[in-house]
Amino acid sequence: MTEINWDNAVFAAPMAGTSSRAFREIVRDYGATVACGEMISAQALCYNNRKTRELIDIEGEPSPKIVQLSGGNVDFIKEAACVLREIGADIIDLNMGCPVPKVVRNGEGAALMQQPQLAADLVKAARDAGLPVSVKIRTGWDQKSINCLEFARLLEDAGAAFITVHGRSREQMYRGKADWRQIAAVKEAVGVPVIGNGDIFTAADALAMREACACDAVMVGRGMLGNPWLFADIMAVYQEREAPGRPDAEQILAQALTHLRREIERARFWAKMRGADRKEEDIAATAALRSLRAHLGFYFKGLRGAAQLRNELNHLLRYEEIETLFNEYLQNKAED
């Protein structure tokens, strides 16, 4: 397994519906040290669910390849970790922060912060596969039960290789401000590397978090949506260079198209792998385009007429149509 280079490390967060193979490649191109794929259900992986296997999509990816598992059952986590080792993962991350009702109802995600002993057992079970195991946590279940400090210590004792702390409780979901003081407290409390997460939207935010928390790395979530350039900006300020900032409209839209093209390529690749004919492959490509529309909309942020662009995009189903929409937009802009 390739070691993580902690020097100026910046992580791209696991985000369901966003952290695809294609997007991970893009953020790495802009300087993300590590890009984690979205959470994978341990149980679904154990049942060899086809979509789950396709979602992992790490073959041929540069190391360190981190796959995040969600699950609250020791046997499923143990088996899923072994499957991930076979597939070629370098590090297994355990999700103990997901706030979504259907996840916590199952005793998974952030619900595990209320079950510290089980959480520690899950780390040990995942470690049986022989790979390093990291954990992503929140500050606690709710504001009355902030326990990230003791919880992180327990995870460290169970053998966690590093810990990511999102500075919000489960109760907060994604509202309010992330409490960076809790991240700093966890960093003080444990000896393993700590990654700080929550509310990094600019390079200055990354610097500020690193300073305030003394964390070993920062992790960017929503700030990277439609903005992979943020990683280049963060790297620049870390190295005391001027941040390049967001490029012009032409480059932004070209990047959005590259993103779309790569998503479609992956969808076609997986369709081919399961023996799809040309028509089924086209259906898979259209589904990939549909599911990327929301993310493409984020690229328009700050562009003149962004709302209209988003509106028009939402009616299009073919790559070529989107390319034409972007070209027309750029042409009209030039004539303004």
Ligand SMILES: Cc1cc2nc3c(=O)[nH]c(=O)nc-3n(C[C@H](O)[C@H](O)[C@H](O)COP(=O)(O)O)c2cc1C
């Ligand atoms: C749409 C969405 C999907 C997410 N999916 C995951 C996930 O699969 N695994 C995970 O650990 N966190 C997930 N998160 C949480 C992020 O990784 C991150 O912890 C959170 O957004 C806070 O960071 P930010 O303020 O930089 O966005 C998700 C967040 C959002 C908004």
